[in-house]
Amino acid sequence: MEKKSSGNKIQSTVLVSVFLLLTIGMLTTVAGAQQNNQAQPAKYRVGFLGVPDEPEVEWNDANMQRMKELGFNTMQLNIAWGSRPNDEALNLEDVVAVPEQFQLPMDRTLAKTLRTPERIEARSAKLRQRIAISKKYGFHIIFHFGAPSAGHPRQETEPLPQCIMDSNTVNRHVAMIRAFYQKFPGVDDLLLYTYDQDAWLCSEYGPCPRCHGVPLAKRVSAFVNTLARTWKEMNPQGRLWWEPWELSAGEVYKSMELLDSSCVGMSIHSGITEVQIAYPADRWFKNVLTMAGDRSIPVIGEVWAGSPTEELEPYTNIPTPLLTLRELRAINTAGTLTGIKEYYGNVPGEEDPNLRMTGIFFHNQDISDDVALTKLAEPYLQASEGVKKYWELSSEAVAIYPWDITWFAREVGRSNPSHSMTAATLRGASWETPSWQSSRKAAFIRTDQTGEPNFWEREDAQIRFELAAAKMEEAIQEATSIQGIVPQQYHTAFDKGVEELRGFRKRCLAFAYHLRETNLANLIRSSIRNGLPVKLRNDNIAELREILLNDQANQGKEEPIAGALKLLDRNVKTFLDNYFLPTKTTIKGEWNGEWNDNWSITSE
Numbered sequence: 001m002e003k004k005s006s007g008n009k010i011q012s013t014v015l016v017s018v019f020l021l022l023t024i025g026m027l028t029t030v031a032g033a034q035q036n037n038q039a040q041p042a043k044y045r046v047g048f049l050g051v052p053d054e055p056e057v058e059w060n061d062a063n064m065q066r067m068k069e070l071g072f073n074t075m076q077l078n079i080a081w082g083s084r085p086n087d088e089a090l091n092l093e094d095v096v097a098v099p100e101q102f103q104l105p106m107d108r109t110l111a112k113t114l115r116t117p118e119r120i121e122a123r124s125a126k127l128r129q130r131i132a133i134s135k136k137y138g139f140h141i142i143f144h145f146g147a148p149s150a151g152h153p154r155q156e157t158e159p160l161p162q163c164i165m166d167s168n169t170v171n172r173h174v175a176m177i178r179a180f181y182q183k184f185p186g187v188d189d190l191l192l193y194t195y196d197q198d199a200w201l202c203s204e205y206g207p208c209p210r211c212h213g214v215p216l217a218k219r220v221s222a223f224v225n226t227l228a229r230t231w232k233e234m235n236p237q238g239r240l241w242w243e244p245w246e247l248s249a250g251e252v253y254k255s256m257e258l259l260d261s262s263c264v265g266m267s268i269h270s271g272i273t274e275v276q277i278a279y280p281a282d283r284w285f286k287n288v289l290t291m292a293g294d295r296s297i298p299v300i301g302e303v304w305a306g307s308p309t310e311e312l313e314p315y316t317n318i319p320t321p322l323l324t325l326r327e328l329r330a331i332n333t334a335g336t337l338t339g340i341k342e343y344y345g346n347v348p349g350e351e352d353p354n355l356r357m358t359g360i361f362f363h364n365q366d367i368s369d370d371v372a373l374t375k376l377a378e379p380y381l382q383a384s385e386g387v388k389k390y391w392e393l394s395s396e397a398v399a400i401y402p403w404d405i406t407w408f409a410r411e412v413g414r415s416n417p418s419h420s421m422t423a424a425t426l427r428g429a430s431w432e433t434p435s436w437q438s439s440r441k442a443a444f445i446r447t448d449q450t451g452e453p454n455f456w457e458r459e460d461a462q463i464r465f466e467l468a469a470a471k472m473e474e475a476i477q478e479a480t481s482i483q484g485i486v487p488q489q490y491h492t493a494f495d496k497g498v499e500e501l502r503g504f505r506k507r508c509l510a511f512a513y514h515l516r517e518t519n520l521a522n523l524i525r526s527s528i529r530n531g532l533p534v535k536l537r538n539d540n541i542a543e544l545r546e547i548l549l550n551d552q553a554n555q556g557k558e559e560p561i562a563g564a565l566k567l568l569d570r571n572v573k574t575f576l577d578n579y580f581l582p583t584k585t586t587i588k589g590e591w592n593g594e595w596n597d598n599w600s601i602t603s604e
Contacts, residue, residue, distance in 0.1 A: 040332060044140060044300060044339030045362055048076035051308040051345030053316060055079055055086035059130045064137045066348040070355065071362025075134045077127055077187070079345055080144035082197060084152075089123045090197055091149040092176045096120075096183060102172035106151040106161050114152055124183065131186040142189045142241070143180070146197025147173055147227070154198045156432070158206040164194075164223040165202070165210035173223075174230045181234040189239050190231055191267055194220055195246030195433055216434065217251045220244075221258035232263040241267040241300060246433040249284050256291050265298040267341060270331050272435065273443040274410070275343045277304050277311065277323045278399045281330040284439070289335030300339035301331040306355035307497075309344050311403065315413045316347070317496040318504060321357035322395035325372055328361045351493035353391060380490065386482035393475035394501060400471055401508065402464040406446040406601060413503060414599035417510040418555045421564060423582040424511075424518040424602040426453045426461060452582050455519055461601075462515035469508035472501055506554055513551040514602040520544040521580035524572065541572065 047067050050057040057063065067075070079088040089095050093115055098107050107115070127143070134141050148162035148169050155161055162169040181187070193199055201220060202211035211219060228240035242264055244252045249272055256266070269275050272284035280303065292299045304324065308316040331337060346355060353376060360372050367375075373391065377384040403409050407429035428446035430436045441447050445457065453461075479498045486494050523540050527533075545568060552561035568575040583604045 040337065041365060042332065042337060042340045042362075044074045044341070045072045046074040046076055046142065046300065046339060046341035047072040047305065047346045048079065048342060049346060049348070050079050050086070050088075051306075051316065051347060052079060052081040052083060052085045052310075053308065053314045054347055055088065055345075057345075057347055057349070059133050061133070063348050064133055064139075067346065068137050068139075070348065070359030072139070074140040074142060074339070074341075075130070076142045076144050076191065076341070077130050077134075078144055080146075080191075080197060087119065087123065089127065089143075090146060091199070092145050092147060092173070092180060093149055094120065094145075095124050095127060096176050096179045098172065099175050099179075102168060102175065104161050106155070110152065127184055131184060135186055140189070141187050142191050143184070143187050144191040144193075144197075146193040146199030148194075148200075148223075149198050150200040152198050154200060156200055158202050159208040159210070160200055160202055163202055163208055163210055164219055165208075165214065170223065170226055173227055177227060177230045178234060181231070188235070188237070189241060189265075190227075191241045191243065192224065192227065193243045193245055194224070215254070216247065217254035217258065220247070221255045224255075224264060225258075225260045228260060228263040239263060239265050239298070241265045243267045243269075243302075245269065246431075246435050248434040248438040249287075250438075251434055252284075252288060253291060256288070256295060256297060259295070259297060261295050261297045265300065265338065266292060267300040267302060267339075269302050269343070270327065271443070272439045274407070275302055275304055275310070276403050277309065277320065277327050278401070278403050279443075280327040281334040282443075285331065286334045289337060293336045298338035299336075300341045301334075301337050302341045302343040303327050303331060304344060304354070305340075305342040305358040306344075306346050307352045308347060311410050311412070312500075312504070313411050313413060315500040315504065317352075317493055318394065318398070318500050319353040319391050319497050320395040320398045321353040321376055321391050322369060322373065323399055324354040324357045325361055325367075325369065328358065329365075332365060351490050379487065381485075381487055383482045383485045383487070386478060387486070390475055390478045390482070393471055393478055394497075397468050397471035397475055397501075400464060401468040402461055404444060405461050405464075406444055408599070408601045411599055412507055413500070415507050415510070416600060416603075417506050418557065418560075419510050419514045419600060420583075420603035421560050421579050422604065423452065423521075423580050424458060424514040425449060425583070425604060426457065427601055427604070455522065458515045458519050462512045462519070465508045465512035465515070469505045469512065472505040472508065476501055476505070509554045510551070511602050513547050513554065516547055517544060517551070518580045520547070521576060525576055528573070528576075541568070544568065 049059055049063055079085055080090055081088065082090070084090055093107070097120065131141060148164060150156065150160050150162065162172070164170065194201055201216065202208040204211055204214055204216055206212065224240070224242045231238050231240050240263060244255060244266065247255065266288065268285065268288055270280040270285055271282040273279070285301070289299055304327065307318060312318055328340065331340065348355065357372065357376055360367060360375055373388050377388045380387045401409070406426055408427045426446045428448040430447045436447065446453070476498060479494070483494070520540050520543060545565065548561050548565055548568070552558065555561065564575065564579050567578065
């Protein structure tokens with residue numbers, strides 16, 4: 001009996017020990033998970049004044065004070081957008097003269113137009129004024145540039161004018177960074193793009209004799225390290241932030257293993273594809289933070305902090321403050337993040353609920369949706385409850401919109417609601433860069449147009465456009481019901497936002513109608529092809545007629561819908577022989593210089 005009792009005691013002791021170990025392990029796991037996901041104040045909160053569609057925002061005391069009150073502590077000196085709005089600096093060459101020994105034929109050509117001494121000095125004067133007022137308000141300062149410059153318009157044919165495997169290219173940039181430091185005292189950090197921003201890199205499989213066969217990660221990390229070490233030599237407290245834009249996920253990871261963490265930081269989009277308000281902190285973003293943490297590389301995450309964004313341009317007033325808050329929260333809890341940076345630009349002098357929400361978040365990273373929204377709506381007084389509901393609905397609508405269909409889902413305000421009468425496509429967009437030819441194919445449904453969209457692919461997009469439009473209509477109705485009690489000082493921004501949301505809804509409906517018209521036409525063709533009497537498919541014909549009428553009303557003009565309706569009523573087969581037929585597909589949806597004239601998802 002004693003042995004049995006002793007055995008039970010031992011067994012009980014073991015079970016208790018195992019239980020305690022498991023419990024401690026579980027608590028440790030939970031605590032670790034909480035620690036990894038807890039809110040953290042960003043050391044750098046980066047903004048800048050002006051946006052590509054509204055670049056002439058003054059760097060004055062009122063705007064700087066407002067940015068400081070919102071919680072920003074770092075200013076990017078230039079808009080640095082590929083279209084060069086308001087002649088903003090985009091490359092080092094735009095504000096620093098290229099030393100004679102490094103000048104190339106493209107430099108001599110651009111010296112007569114884009115980079116005359118007068119234009120270089122005008123841009124330089126802007127930078128000096130912005131540096132001075134930024135320092136006055138205690139801001140950390142970053143200058144953003146693309147390198148190596150491939151000219152303007154950018155040359156993409158290899159070998160490129162400036163190849164990072166060419167010692168002259170490296171020495172040229174070392175000399176220009178030294179000259180920049182001397183010319184613009186007060187700049188703390190640099191932000192470098194090595195693709196886009198008129199910058200470009202050779203491929204390892206192309207005709208460049210220096211780069212052929214040499215992995216991109218090896219080449220670009222060496223270039224970035226050299227520039228960063230040069231800047232640190234001039235400015236020991238400074239850092240060069242590198243944006244690995246257009247590199248594939250694998251190349252980013254590999255490059256990080258080769259970066260000099262003592263002087264290089266990373267500034268990355270909130271996703272491998274783009275900055276997308278509805279898709280923040282994807283797996284790539286989290287992986288970068290984890291790997292950067294292992295190597296002590298600081299990382300800044302780029303987001304939309306205000307209402308103006310590339311996704312919605314030229315609309316600049318559509319409020320989605322709940323999405324803004326959730327975007328900021330997502331990247332801030334994805335891992336160790338050193339900074340949060342505006343990607344498109346800020347207009348602090350105008351009422352912008354999204355920008356004010358960013359300020360609320362900067363001051364309290366743990367704030368809940370409801371508390372934040374209530375605080376945001378307080379200035380609207382008796383309209384506050386209605387405004388909260390409006391913002392909730394508009395945020396939900398923009399979240400539902402199918403941003404992942406194609407890159408062309410961006411810049412929604414540029415599309416024409418009067419779509420083509422050929423078969424609706426889903427236009428793909430792509431460039432000859434590592435990311436577009438690899439990682440982004442998993443993020444966008446369409447990156448090329450080598451074939452027609454499948455029936456279900458069209459239907460998927462159609463349904464999501466319809467749902468987004470329906471939610472926008474709810475938001476518009478809520479906003480309309482309270483327009484009369486919105487405080488006077490907010491009327492202009494509020495009314496603009498409602499009007500722009502109407503425009504967004506119109507475009508969603510245009511896409512949905514076009515997609516459904518095409519699928520219906522193909523269904524009726526299928527009836528004929530399969531020997532089924534068309535009269536048994538009158539439901540399809542009736543629906544097609546109804547949608548065409550709705551489409552006509554949405555377009556706000558009679559033609560071309562009126563002619564199509566007459567033909568549909570007179571002879572279905574003739575209608576099918578003339579409308580919603582596929583056009584010749586293109587191999588890739590590459591930039592042709594005309595997108596702004598025909599910016600549409602469903603029309604060639």
